[in-house]
Amino acid sequence: MQMLDPAGIAPPFARYAHGVVTDPGARVLVTSGQLGLAPDGSVPEGAEAQARVCFANLDAILAEAGAARGHVLRLNAYVTGRHHMAGYMAARDAWLADLAQVPASTLMIVAGFTRPEFVVEVEALAALPGGASS
Template identity: 60%
Template sequence: MTTALNPTTIAPPFGDYSHGIKTGPVSCLVVTSGQLGLAPDGSCSADVRKQAEQCFANIDAILHEAGCGRADIIRLSAFVTDRAFFADYMAVRDEWLADVAIRPASTLLIVSGFTREEFKVEIEATAITRD
């Protein structure tokens, strides 16, 4: 069982996420490395929205291999290389989580860059399994 933690004694979340997550008995913790917008063939779109979509597709594949899914995510951390990319990232994240009842905790940072100049977004996830 996962519960959102959004105390009324602090400002509400800035977007569609939870300030904190409380979870019940857990069998495994699944932690991804930061996922970049790299397609299986190694290509990377120049479009930040498409990069974010690919990052989340990569996370889906990792979650599937671990035997869990989007509803099992308890935390997302994202990094973008420009403040202007904030809205595109948030839109893709919110679409990706549209069917998830309890939104994970979430952090977004603006960074100076990644290992290759064409990378504009990187996302890492923490999820749980109860098997």
């Protein structure tokens, strides 16, 4: 994976890349949006706690595909209010803390999700190791 952060534009606001290039022929993993729904069906309060659950879910999906955080090319995240941005970003930055190269990332404010207690949703696009499948 190669991060693209051209010198001619403003640097990223946080721990993400403006663009990411992967090797030709890489297999692609696209996840559904993950909500802050724990395996026991509980939903923690607050954006940071919910985002940590979202990222744990993404870890499980990546592992199932034989991949890890470093294979993520792009994160798309949604929060239900501007006041949830800092909590989400803290969880995202912690999730990416050990990576030398970080994915592209977009964060949007939306009206809501399927249940009112959900305040964060995160989806990922990853390039899987091993190249094209046969």
